[in-house]
Amino acid sequence: MAAASQEQRYRTLIELGIALSAERNHNRLMEKILLGAKSMTNADGGTLYLVTEHKDGLKFEIMLNDTLDVAMGGTTGKPIPFPPLKLHDDQGNPNHKNVSSYCALSGTTVNIADAYDVDKFDFSGTKAFDAKTGYRSKSFLTVPLKNYENEVIGVLQLINARDRKNTVIAFGPDITPLIEALASQAAVALDNQRLIEAQKHLFKSFIQVIAGSIDAKSPYTGGHCNRVPALTFMLARAACEQKEGPYKDFHLTDEEWYELEVAAGLHDCGKVTTPEYIVDKATKLETIYNRIHEVRMRFEVLKRDAVIDYLQGVLAEEQPETALKAALDARLAELDDDFAFIAECNVGGEFMAPERIERMKRIAEITWTRTIDDTLGLSIDEMRRRHGEQPKPPVQEKVLSDKDWHIIPHEVAFDLSQYDAEGFTMRPCAQKYNLGEIYNLSIGRGTLTAEDRFKINEHITQTILMLKALPFPKNLARVPEWAGGHHEKMDGTGYPKSLTRQQMSDPARMMAIADIFEALTAADRPYKKPKTLSESLKIMSFMVKDKHIDPDLWVLFLQSGVWKTYAEQYLKPEQVDAVDITQYLPKAAE
Secondary structure (H helix, E strand, O other): OOOOOOOHHHHHHHHHHHHHHOOOOHHHHHHHHHHHHHHHOOOEEHHHHEEOOOOOOEEEEEEOOOOOOOEEEHHOOOOOOOOOOEEEEOOOOEEEEEEEEHHHOOOHHHHHHHHEEEOOOOOOHHHHHHHOOOOOOOHHHHEEOOOOOOOEEEEEEEEEEEOOOEEEEEOOOOOOOHHHHHHHHHHHHHHHHHHHHHHHHHHHHHHHHHHHHHHOHHHHHOHHHHHHHHHHHHHHHHHHHHOOOOOOOOOOOHHHHHHHHHHOOOOHHHHHOOOOOHHHHOOOOOOOOOOOHHHHHHHHHHHHHHHHHHHHHHHOOOHHHHHHHHHHHHHHHHHHHHHHHHHHHHOOOOOOOOHHHHHHHHHOOOOEOOOOOOOOOOOOOHHHHOOOOOOOEEEEEOOOOOOOHHHHHOOOOHHHHHHHHHHHOOHHHHOOOOOOOHHOOOOOOOOHHHHHHHHHHHHHHHHHHHHHHOOHHHHHOHHHHHOOOOOOOOOOOOOOOOHHHHHHHHHHHHHHHHHHHHHHOOOOOOOOOOHHHHHHHHHHHHHHHHHOOOOHHHHHHHOOOOHHHHHHHHHOOOHOOOOHEEEHHHHHHH
């Protein structure tokens, strides 16, 4: 190639400056720097070094030599087999014998007309390379890359400039300032890229800290915030690989992959506001602790009273002792059976049919005598909930009751205008919590009251509000929508916005499937036994029929084998059983 004219060099420098400022890919950026410098000087090749993280060496980032047909690093995919150049020896002395390390340490440009005529630098390695390859390394131009703080962050080295006759010549004084200008632009571009990557790394670390803190709050959610993103990425990659079908045109750019990573990592960030005693509510009477212990003590008091009544009857000799003993035994057995029933209701494992609720309410009418003032030792907040004059003991109390102080109001009136502004259709209950014993024991299924369920579901509204409060740049603008839709259903019966399938993006629908499958198969939740693959997929197949899960993504989930790949990485061996996915596929997809 003929040597470039000065005008062409200036034009190339301007074009490179524009290109470097726009390039976001690290490897392509380095390649543009070196190729641009080669073009401006008509050099055979060159090397781009970057200062190592600990600033103790120069790492080979990209090497090119047209004459020898050598291309390593950068976008070539070929690793560079050389270790970093040390900037200091083992005693800490600066390495000034190597021209590149000298350039990095001194921050000055080094222009060598012929490496074989220089004694200041050690070119023995270069000469050995020449002897082996038959190449003749002659002219060298080594330029430091300095950032805006005048700190050397790398070195650009060019070798063997050529004139119009293709003869190797020295790098002239007219070209050196242009290469230094290019090196300066390159340093700024590289430094900016490093800063952007550092910010991304910081943000990713922040996401991991948030996810870790959420999972650490409760053993019920351990690992959830890491597994859901992993499964979401698997499904997204499967969609990107489709050549036909509904997702043949689905594609994510590098920026969109990053956006998905952020959204998936923060999909449950609102859980930082959810009390763990609500998330961990394993029994109906559980708050900070399981209140079944209070109920048990009331039954213990009733049993002691029955024994006392029996002994007093024996002393009074009003009835035969055998009759009194039979009555005592019957009463104790009745109390034991009643408490066993209440304890069973508390577990929440059996559906509370109307007849069970009626029996529970009949038992609740049993009274016991309280002889101690129950306002002693209460907090100010608890006393505020005690309305009116409290009766002085001794007091006859029911063994189970719903009292006015069991109602815990919202500390601040709920601002529904914010909910309406965001399009949230879910609505809070009239009170924050209801700790009533009969109220909680009457829960039909599970252990959560309507108030508990709202508090748990509220995590998604908090997630959206928290994410929308962050000043996301344009390339992350969809994070709140992608992260906030994993509890929506395709028929519009989900929450928090009652969105339909058409109103949701593909990533949001993918995350919904990931969230469900992870929840079904999670083995680190002590309130439930982890389901097997066959059980989980069967449940999800019903959810598809009920229009809760996207049908196209469900087919992709099955046919791509994402479910199996995830199982191999995250499920326990005993969970991975045989599955015939054809029974869950539409006939046209079999």
